[in-house]
Amino acid sequence: MSIQQSPFARKLGAFVALSGEELSALDRLHGRRKTFPAGRDIVHEGQVNHSAYILASGWVCSYKLLSGGTRQIVDFQIPGDFLGLRSVLFRTADHNIEPVTKVEASEVPAADLLATFGKTPRLATAVLWAASRDEAMVVEHLVGIGRRDAKERTAHFLLELGARLKLVGLATASGYACPLSQYMLADALGLSAVHINRELRELREDGLVTFQHGKVEIHDLDGLVALADFDKTYLDHDGPLLK
Amino acid sequence: MSIQQSPFARKLGAFVALSGEELSALDRLHGRRKTFPAGRDIVHEGQVNHSAYILASGWVCSYKLLSGGTRQIVDFQIPGDFLGLRSVLFRTADHNIEPVTKVEASEVPAADLLATFGKTPRLATAVLWAASRDEAMVVEHLVGIGRRDAKERTAHFLLELGARLKLVGLATASGYACPLSQYMLADALGLSAVHINRELRELREDGLVTFQHGKVEIHDLDGLVALADFDKTYLDHDGPLLK
DNA sequence: CGAGAACTTGAACAGGGTCAAGATGCGTGG
């Protein structure tokens, strides 16, 4: 795969028009390629001196555990996403990262990352932009959990995932492969697994979406968008800001 | 006020040891000082070509409005905080910013910010760190709304605010001045104003905190921390990562 | 083919919302 085609490079390029030199600096950032099995945490809260990763294939989730034993999934990451940036900057990880499926990712050592920022400031700005986009997603989840009811929230979530996957070529307007269990959906949406199940059934019975057999099939996109009050502005790249 | 004493410079300095030159670049970033009255939005969602701001005095809140007319407050900003960074990087604002009180802030034009990053890469890294800290707060709010009940959530919120205010010298271990109404608390915590009122009464009757007359008084810090399962790691600066 | 994981459904319950009515505080103008 050529440098220009890496999904992460493509994403950053959407904000900052990267020069050949910047692209190769970005390429050198990709360290050792590692594989992780599903289910065993890559990084756990409180861990120090870990690396960041650029996700090449598979899905992971970032979550926090509460004292009562419940967990809240903050976000899922899909191919092309950057993992653990925040934890590297803080030195000690503030959340857990668990592979949902088998995962392949390039390690990005903390020292390399910081050194690269010093030498390639536009890359630092691009990463800041990418981090802001992640924050925008977390904000949208917060709004959903705080003020949307279970059905809207579920619909919104499925639409957001679809929009993100489409950007990296893993979804079409009619659906996508989705390895998440209903338990994970529940932990991401702040609901119980039982209730998620009921909401999914309703969405199916309304002819809007199905979430079954590892696939999401969107049967009525407009209806779903209307129900969820979905506005994908916060996910969009509208061309480089920095020329 | 000397450069080194600006709360924003102090905050960035906690992550990156800033040189004299970097500090003066940071200082030049502070543009025109502006004053905003309480209640009228500084930035509204969808707005383009607005500036970012560094908050000098007063409180503001960042919020989103939903189609149903409800709103979700994402965070409050206090003196020393950076406002609207995300919206500047996206060119079009993805949330509203409303002053809670009368506010004084230095304007930071988008172009100046990006130019400074190019010339002073360590400053870009420092701002990335500050943005990550903000994201960590949003994540903590998400976890609270998703998995904590109303009482824990309220307690957690009051503790977080206290910890943040203490960092800029606006709180002591026993309390702080707080201009928020119960309605704003409700919109921040994803609860109804009526229910917030009941929870505040309970916290008061339990001898933990009072939230009255524009003041928060903490009567039993340990009890509150235990109730809220509060771990302030995510707010801490533990010394410069970049020397 | 068997066993555990994931999904499904029902029934009872509770946390928090909504509606309604009053009390309290506070800024403004007279």
Place this chain on the structure above:
DNA sequence: CCACGCATCTTGACCCTGTTCAAGTTCTCG
């Protein structure tokens, strides 16, 4: 300095969304 009016706070009663518990059922994969 007082009085009026509005915003904020307070409390009660009832209701609804989503939880919990429990008992199957259906996948999936070794």
